[in-house]
Amino acid sequence: MEYGEDTTSVDGCSHSSPSSTRDVTVSTQSPSKLPEPEEVPSDKMAKKVRRWEVFPGKNKFHCNGRIMMARQTGIFYLTCTLIIVTSGLFFGFDCVYLAQHVTPAIPAIGGALFIFVMATLFRTSFSDPGVIPRASLDEAAELERQMEVPNAGSPGTYRPPPRTKEVVIKGQVVKLKYCFTCKLFRPPRASHCSLCDNCVDRFDHHCPWVGNCVGKRNYRYFYLFILSLSVHCIYIFACVLTNLILRAQQDNFLTAMKESPASVIEAIVCFFSVWSIVGLAGFHSYLVASELTTNEDIKGSFTARRGADSFNPYSKGSIFKNCSQVLCGPVPPSLLDRRGYVVPDSSQAHHTGNMGTNTAPDLPPPAVVTTADEMLPAGENVKKREMISYQTPDGTINNKLPPLNGTSSPPTCGGRKNHIWDMTLNQLNYMGRSNNHAAIHGTNPGSVYPQPYRHSDYLSGTSVLPAVKGNKSTMSRGCSTDF
Amino acid sequence: MDNMARLSSSQCTKVFLQRDFTEGTGVRFQNKFPQELEGKIDRAILERTINTVNSIYLEAESLSGRTYCESCFACMTAYIAYLCMDTHYEKCLKKVARYIEEQNKTVFVQQGLMLVDPAERGLRVFEICILTEQQNR
Numbered sequence: 001m002e003y004g005e006d007t008t009s010v011d012g013c014s015h016s017s018p019s020s021t022r023d024v025t026v027s028t029q030s031p032s033k034l035p036e037p038e039e040v041p042s043d044k045m046a047k048k049v050r051r052w053e054v055f056p057g058k059n060k061f062h063c064n065g066r067i068m069m070a071r072q073t074g075i076f077y078l079t080c081t082l083i084i085v086t087s088g089l090f091f092g093f094d095c096v097y098l099a100q101h102v103t104p105a106i107p108a109i110g111g112a113l114f115i116f117v118m119a120t121l122f123r124t125s126f127s128d129p130g131v132i133p134r135a136s137l138d139e140a141a142e143l144e145r146q147m148e149v150p151n152a153g154s155p156g157t158y159r160p161p162p163r164t165k166e167v168v169i170k171g172q173v174v175k176l177k178y179c180f181t182c183k184l185f186r187p188p189r190a191s192h193c194s195l196c197d198n199c200v201d202r203f204d205h206h207c208p209w210v211g212n213c214v215g216k217r218n219y220r221y222f223y224l225f226i227l228s229l230s231v232h233c234i235y236i237f238a239c240v241l242t243n244l245i246l247r248a249q250q251d252n253f254l255t256a257m258k259e260s261p262a263s264v265i266e267a268i269v270c271f272f273s274v275w276s277i278v279g280l281a282g283f284h285s286y287l288v289a290s291e292l293t294t295n296e297d298i299k300g301s302f303t304a305r306r307g308a309d310s311f312n313p314y315s316k317g318s319i320f321k322n323c324s325q326v327l328c329g330p331v332p333p334s335l336l337d338r339r340g341y342v343v344p345d346s347s348q349a350h351h352t353g354n355m356g357t358n359t360a361p362d363l364p365p366p367a368v369v370t371t372a373d374e375m376l377p378a379g380e381n382v383k384k385r386e387m388i389s390y391q392t393p394d395g396t397i398n399n400k401l402p403p404l405n406g407t408s409s410p411p412t413c414g415g416r417k418n419h420i421w422d423m424t425l426n427q428l429n430y431m432g433r434s435n436n437h438a439a440i441h442g443t444n445p446g447s448v449y450p451q452p453y454r455h456s457d458y459l460s461g462t463s464v465l466p467a468v469k470g471n472k473s474t475m476s477r478g479c480s481t482d483f
Numbered sequence: 484m485d486n487m488a489r490l491s492s493s494q495c496t497k498v499f500l501q502r503d504f505t506e507g508t509g510v511r512f513q514n515k516f517p518q519e520l521e522g523k524i525d526r527a528i529l530e531r532t533i534n535t536v537n538s539i540y541l542e543a544e545s546l547s548g549r550t551y552c553e554s555c556f557a558c559m560t561a562y563i564a565y566l567c568m569d570t571h572y573e574k575c576l577k578k579v580a581r582y583i584e585e586q587n588k589t590v591f592v593q594q595g596l597m598l599v600d601p602a603e604r605g606l607r608v609f610e611i612c613i614l615t616e617q618q619n620r
Contacts, residue, residue, distance in 0.1 A: 115561055116561050119561035119562055119563065120561070120562070123562050132605055132607065133604075133605035133607070135607060136604065138497045138499075138610075139499060139604070139607065139608055139610075142497070142499050167504045167505065168505060169504060169505060169506075169507055170506075170507065174504070176504070184607055185501075187502065187504065187508060188504055188507075188508050189508055201508075202508070221562065224558070313507065314507060314508065324546060324551065325546055327554070327558075328546065328550065328551045328554035328555060328558075329546050329550065329554070330543060330544055330545070330546065330550045330570065330571060330572045331570065331572060332510075332543075332572050332576075332606070333570070333572065333573045333576065335602070335605040335606055336605075
C-alpha cells in the first residue's frame with residue numbers, strides 16, 4: 001500500500017532513488033560468466049537494496065519507498081503552498097471575526113474541508129497510480145517467441161512483429177498495444193506515461209499540479225480532491241465576502257478592506273482559481289458518470305463518430321452504477337513491491353511481507369557495471385562519469401550524462417538511450433571484464449527481445465530507435481509517445 | 484517455500500497463461516491448457532485451480548455491499564482508515580497466495596510443476612514453472 005502503512009521507523013526522509021551515486025549490485029542471469037561475486041567483499045554483498053532504488057521508471061521515491069511521485073514536483077509544491085497559505089489566512093483572520101459575529105461552525109466546517117482537501121491531495125500525489133510492473137525477461141522472451149512464429153515463413157524479409165492484439169470486450173473490439181519499454185501488451189485502458197516512463201492501468205492523465213499520474217488506483221482521490229477543493233474555494237470566497245460585507249455595514253467597503261487585507265488576498269486567489277477548479281470538477285464528474293478516462297475522452301475512443309457500433313464497454317449502464325464503481329469500487333493494492341529487497345542471486349525478489357504483492361524483479365541483470373563503481377573510490381567514480389560523452393539514439397553527441405533513473409543500468413536493452421551510455425561505461429570498466437552486454441543478452445543477439453531492438457542493430461547504428469519525443473520515424477512504434 | 488522461490492530462469496522452463504480480457508478489465512486468466520504441460524499434469528486439475536483463482540479475483544473486483552461500505556467509511560475518515568486496515572482486495576490477494584502455495588505443496592510440485600502467484604508478476608501473467616530434476620528433490 002502507500003505511505004504510512006508501515007509503522008516501523010522511517011529511515012530518514014526524502015531522498016530520490018537517482019540522487020545518490022551509490023550503486024547497487026543486482027542479479028545476473030549467467031553467473032558463470034561474471035567473476036565478481038567472489039571478488040566483492042562480503043559486507044558489500046550483504047548490503048540490502050530496496051526495490052524502489054532500482055525501479056526502472058522515472059519516479060522519485062521518498063521515505064524509503066513509501067511515497068512515490070513523478071520526477072517534476074515543483075508545481076505540486078505550488079499547489080500545496082496556495083492551498084495552505086490561503087486556508088491559513090482564512091483561519092487566522094476571517095474565522096476569528098466570523099466565529100464571534102456569526103457562528104463558530106464556520107471555522108469548524110472550514111477545518112473539516114481543509115483536512116479533507118489535504119488528505120485527498122496527499123493520497124493522489126503520494127500513491128502508486130496503478131503502475132504495471134515491467135515484464136520479466138522470461139515473459140518478454142516468450143512474447144517475442146510467440147510473435148516471431150508467424151514470421152517464420154519469410155526468412156529473408158524483415159517484417160516487424162505485430163504491435164497490436166485485438167480483443168473483444170462485451171461486443172466491442174478493443175486493440176491492445178505492445179509497449180516496447182515495458183515489454184508487454186498493455187491491458188485495455190492502460191497507457192504509457194512518457195513523463196514517468198511507466199505503463200499505468202486505467203491511465204487518466206499526468207497531472208503536474210499533483211505531481212503524479214492519475215490512474216486506476218488514485219483516480220477517486222484525484223476526483224474527490226478537485227471536488228472538495230472547489231467546495232473549499234467557494235466556501236472561503238463566500239465567507240470572505242460575508243466578512244467584508246459585515247464589516248462594511250459598520251463603515252464602508254474600502255475601510256473594511258483595509259481592516260482585513262487578508263480577506264482581499266483570499267478573495268483574489270479564490271476568484272481566479274474557482275473557474276478552473278470548478279470547471280475541471282465538472283468535466284471529471286461527466287467522466288465519472290460515463291465511466292471514461294480523460295485519455296479515452298480526448299482520443300474519442302468510444303464516441304458515435306467512430307462508427308455507429310462504437311460504445312463504451314466499460315460502462316455499467318447507469319450514471320449511479322458508474323459513479324459507485326469509480327468512487328466506491330475495489331482498488332487493487334500497489335503491484336510494485338517498492339519496499340521489498342532485491343535478491344542478488346535469483347530472478348525473484350525476497351518477499352518482505354509488504355502486502356503479498358511482490359512483483360518480478362525484472363530488474364535485470366546487469367548492474368555489474370556498478371559493482372565496478374563500488375570498487376572505485378567515490379571521487380574516481382564521478383570523474384569517470386564526467387569523462388564519458390555518449391551518443392543519443394538520434395545520433396547527437398552529448399557531453400552530459402543522462403540522469404540515473406534509479407537503475408545504474410537500463411532494465412532492458414530495448415529503446416533506452418541509457419543503454420548506449422552503459423555500453424560505453426562498460427567499455428571503460430577498469431575491471432577489464434568483457435562487455436556486459438553479451439552477458440546481459442546472451443551471445444545470440446536479438447534472441448531475447450522483440451525484433452526491433454536487436455543488439456546488432458544498436459551496434460551497427462541502424463535506425464531502430466526508441467520512441468524519443470520528436471522522432472517521427474518511430475512514433476508509430478514507440479510507447480513513450482503514446483498518450 | 485523460500486528455497487523454491489529462488490529459481491532462476493536458467494533452471495526451469497516457464498509457461499505463461501495470459502490475461503483474459505473478454506469480460507472487461509477485471510483480473511482473469513485464460514484457462515486454455517498449454518501444450519507444454521501435456522502429460523505432466525491432468526487437465527482438469529489445472530483448470531480447477533485456474534477457475535478457483537479466477538473466482539477469488541472476481542470476488543475481489545466485484546462491487547459488493549461490503550466493498551461499498553468499506554469505501555464509504557474510508558472516505559468519511561478522509562482515507563486515513565486505509566493506513567490501518569487491509570482492503571477486501573488485499574485480503575483476496577492474500578487468499579490467492581495461500582491457495583497457490585497450498586496447491587503447490589499438495590499437487591503441483593509432486594508432478595514437477597510450480598505455480599507462481601500472479602501478484603509476483605504484477606498480475607500480468609499466470610506463470611507455471613516446469614521444474615527440472617534438481618528442484619524435484
